[in-house]
Amino acid sequence: MRKQTISFELQVFDAIEQLDSQDQNLIQEAIKARKNAYAPYSRFMVGAAVLLENGAVILGSNQENASYPSGLCAERVAVFQAGSKYPGVTIKSIAISAMSKTHLVDTPAAPCGNCRQAISEYEFRQNEPITILMMGEKGEIIKCESLSDILPLGFNKTFL
Secondary structure, three states: OOOOOOOOOOOOOOOOOHOOOHHHHHHHHHHHHHHHOOOOOOOOOEEEEEEEEEEEEEEEEOOOOOHOOOOOOHHHHHHHHHHHEEEEEEEEEEEEEEEEEOOOOOOOOOOOOHHHHHHHHHHHHHOOOOOOEOOOOOOOEEEEEHHHHHHHOOHHHHHH
């Protein structure tokens, strides 16, 4: 038996103004997108903004359904729309912003497991990392350079 350590680094910013202008813009787009969330059940609103290599920004917001499994998270709405509208164009980064109608979300909201897997598929397919920016309604912003940082030992087509 041997032990193996898996580690990664995150960048933590105390304010949006500390980000470079491209990341600031993407976070602002995610904040705008969360305003379009349909979240009457959880009251947890999420917005995502995807930046493509061609400069296009694709927005997504969570869309709930009374039959919970039928809803879709903001990240997958945006990523799937990007893949459909711009097939073959590399995803450079994704910004995520979340808020609740019941309490202040002042810590960064990370993608759920399903979203991590979906984003991982795109990262694997394009053979290029996707930067992830995460924030709540207020407070610090976390940036990681690759989705694989927050989904180590990810599942991909090489297992099939």
